[in-house]
Amino acid sequence: xxxxxxxxxxxxxxxxxxxxxxxxxxxxxxxxxxxxxxxxxxxxxxxxxxxxxxxxxxxxxxxxxxxxxxxxxxxxxxxxxxxxxxxxxxxxxxxxxxxxxxxxxxxxxxxxxxxxxxxxxxxxxxxxxxxxxxxxxxxxxxxxxxxxxxxxxxxxxxxxxxxxxxxxxxxxxxxxxxxxxxxxxxxxxxxxxxxxxxxxxxxxxxxxxxxxxxxxxxxxxxxxxxxxxxxxxxxxxxxxxxxxxxxxxxxxxxxxxxxxxxxxxxxxxxxxxxxxxxxxxxxxxxxxxxxxxxxxxxxxxxxxxxxxxxxxxxxxxxxxxxxxxxxxxxxxxxxxxxxxxxxxxxxxxxxxxxxxxxxxxxxxxxxx
Amino acid sequence: xxxxxxxxxxxxxxxxxxxxxxxxxxxxxxxxxxxxxxxxxxxxxxxxxxxxxxxxxxxxxxxxxxxxxxxxxxxxxxxxxxxxxxxxxxxxxxxxxxxxxxxxxxxxxxxxxxxxxxxxxxxxxxxxxxxxxxxxxxxxxxxxxxxxxxxxxxxxxxxxxxxxxxxxxxxxxxxxxxxxxxxxxxxxxxxxxxxxxxxxxxxxxxxxxxxxxxxxxxxxxxxxxxxxxxxxxxxxxxxxxxxxxxxxxxxxxxxxxxxxxxxxxxxx
Numbered sequence: 001x002x003x004x005x006x007x008x009x010x011x012x013x014x015x016x017x018x019x020x021x022x023x024x025x026x027x028x029x030x031x032x033x034x035x036x037x038x039x040x041x042x043x044x045x046x047x048x049x050x051x052x053x054x055x056x057x058x059x060x061x062x063x064x065x066x067x068x069x070x071x072x073x074x075x076x077x078x079x080x081x082x083x084x085x086x087x088x089x090x091x092x093x094x095x096x097x098x099x100x101x102x103x104x105x106x107x108x109x110x111x112x113x114x115x116x117x118x119x120x121x122x123x124x125x126x127x128x129x130x131x132x133x134x135x136x137x138x139x140x141x142x143x144x145x146x147x148x149x150x151x152x153x154x155x156x157x158x159x160x161x162x163x164x165x166x167x168x169x170x171x172x173x174x175x176x177x178x179x180x181x182x183x184x185x186x187x188x189x190x191x192x193x194x195x196x197x198x199x200x201x202x203x204x205x206x207x208x209x210x211x212x213x214x215x216x217x218x219x220x221x222x223x224x225x226x227x228x229x230x231x232x233x234x235x236x237x238x239x240x241x242x243x244x245x246x247x248x249x250x251x252x253x254x255x256x257x258x259x260x261x262x263x264x265x266x267x268x269x270x271x272x273x274x275x276x277x278x279x280x281x282x283x284x285x286x287x288x289x290x291x292x293x294x295x296x297x298x299x300x301x302x303x304x305x306x307x308x309x310x311x312x313x314x315x316x317x318x319x320x321x322x323x324x325x326x327x328x329x330x331x332x333x334x335x336x337x338x339x340x341x342x343x344x345x346x347x348x349x350x351x352x353x354x355x356x357x358x359x360x361x362x363x364x365x366x367x368x
Numbered sequence: 369x370x371x372x373x374x375x376x377x378x379x380x381x382x383x384x385x386x387x388x389x390x391x392x393x394x395x396x397x398x399x400x401x402x403x404x405x406x407x408x409x410x411x412x413x414x415x416x417x418x419x420x421x422x423x424x425x426x427x428x429x430x431x432x433x434x435x436x437x438x439x440x441x442x443x444x445x446x447x448x449x450x451x452x453x454x455x456x457x458x459x460x461x462x463x464x465x466x467x468x469x470x471x472x473x474x475x476x477x478x479x480x481x482x483x484x485x486x487x488x489x490x491x492x493x494x495x496x497x498x499x500x501x502x503x504x505x506x507x508x509x510x511x512x513x514x515x516x517x518x519x520x521x522x523x524x525x526x527x528x529x530x531x532x533x534x535x536x537x538x539x540x541x542x543x544x545x546x547x548x549x550x551x552x553x554x555x556x557x558x559x560x561x562x563x564x565x566x567x568x569x570x571x572x573x574x575x576x577x578x579x580x581x582x583x584x585x586x587x588x589x590x591x592x593x594x595x596x597x598x599x600x601x602x603x604x605x606x607x608x609x610x611x612x613x614x615x616x617x618x619x620x621x622x623x624x625x626x627x628x629x630x631x632x633x634x635x636x
Contacts, residue, residue: 166616168615203609212618
């Protein structure tokens with residue numbers, strides 16, 4: 001049941017929390033039924049914002065006494081010197097806005113970045129999209145005109161510098177060697193930000209781009225419902241399928257598919273269904289990637305062997321040079337990556353908690 | 369009434385609707401004189417603009433279509449109604465010369481020489497057939513303003529590739545005439561005219577029909593100015609969206625919509 005899954009997911013996520021550090025873990029593994037956490041990576045700051053954002057969407061009676069507002073304020077006070085990345089600031093503004101918390105200082109910091117000459121164009125897609133999401137929710141929920149104008153500027157930069165109009169896929173960066181290679185994560189944040197901004201601003205052009213780009217991405221969904229990891233925005237093709245991440249299947253695809261489903265895109269619900277089905281075991285390895293009791297998700301199905309990131313990039317360049325398409329790897333060369341990261345549960349809650357009790361959600365998640 | 373027609377790229381300026389409009393304007397009793405003013409007249413300027421606006425493939429396609437190149441029977445029927453002298457293929461400038469109409473060529477509309485000519489010629493009305501930006505110094509010269517045709521419904525669909533976006537959004541095809549002003553596609557709207565789209569029409573066919581409706585609209589506007597009945601409705605900047613040039617993926621989608629006749633606003 002989705003409601004039970006939400007409840008269990010909250011429990012698992014709170015097991016990844018350090019009340020001393022005011023941080024959620026970078027990585028967690030399940031050993032003998034217990035969660036073992038690692039807080040050593042600096043990304044814990046980003047993951048904590050993400051986890052708090054997910055928890056902010058959960059009805060308070062499921063939060064087991066965890067006070068999101070109080071813990072967010074404590075996190076900001078204790079880690080203020082670490083919240084310096086533009087994308088993190090954008091995501092934090094989104095969190096503070098959707099939770100109706102005091103956001104003035106972080107809003108000022110984000111507005112300053114938008115006004116700084118050329119700064120937005122130098123960020124990655126993920127960072128610039130999180131800024132747009134933050135400004136959009138700030139403008140939407142507080143009626144702040146400054147945020148709306150800044151959001152308009154950022155959306156314009158995204159449309160002009162980060163969108164390949166020929167393929168409707170976004171670029172990873174406005175310039176640079178990796179520009180054309182975009183991950184599914186980047187695509188998700190791009191479509192999430194564009195869909196919410198275009199609805200807020202009543203921008204029919206960007207709304208149409210978001211809808212048609214969503215259709216385009218759905219067309220690239222794999223035969224088992226998997227969302228490939230790496231895409232060539234210039235050719236509009238997949239350049240590497242792996243790793244196939246559970247968080248993409250269970251949560252991040254829903255960041256744009258659920259809003260598009262609500263806007264009437266017929267193709268969205270079946271795509272959600274196929275994607276979640278992958279995580280429930282309908283995948284190349286026939287492995288379940290999400291467990292309800294104790295709640296836990298396995299991170300990905302990946303190729304075996306070392307230096308996977310370097311191999312992925314090299315493979316993408318080779319396939320681009322030879323104009324070959326990426327193919328699914330043989331089963332024997334794949335394995336499950338058993339770790340879990342807190343942000344993955346954060347996105348799960350963010351995507352599903354607000355609608356867990358709505359009719360039809362069970363069908364979408366196929367958790368019946 | 370003294371009317372100036374703004375056009376561009378004189379060497380390629382062979383659209384039949386322009387020649388028809390020029391001849392029809394000269395037929396009106398109240399029209400004293402018409403002048404044709406070209407911007408981007410030199411090859412160098414034409415190449416610069418083309419390079420900025422079009423890819424090589426698109427440039428070649430446009431070159432082909434500038435020869436009056438809409439090949440459907442319907443367009444040939446439309447041309448047949450123009451009168452024998454207009455059936456001769458030729459440019460607007462050669463048509464103007466035949467009709468003893470003044471033709472002036474400038475590198476750009478905002479050139480000092482262009483402004484000097486217009487200031488001395490003192491047009492009452494300007495009609496923009498260039499499809500290009502007309503600077504404020506130019507559009508503020510004619511007393512009644514400069515009018516342009518926009519191939520979509522204003523204010524809803526502003527910007528570029530508007531015929532394709534209209535099909536994509538499944539909206540009725542409209543040509544909106546506006547008074548040119550500072551904001552891009554933000555001028556007061558003086559006329560909205562429905563364009564008939566039939567099953568089997570391609571984007572090229574629809575564009576060609578828009579041009580004919582554009583020419584008819586210009587004649588109607590000039591008539592309304594003469595009779596003092598022209599009504600200009602201001603646009604709100606907050607209404608509508610600015611659409612950008614469509615990329616290949618969506619171009620293909622629009623072509624498929626038309627090919628499969630999935631557009632909802634066919635006349636037949």
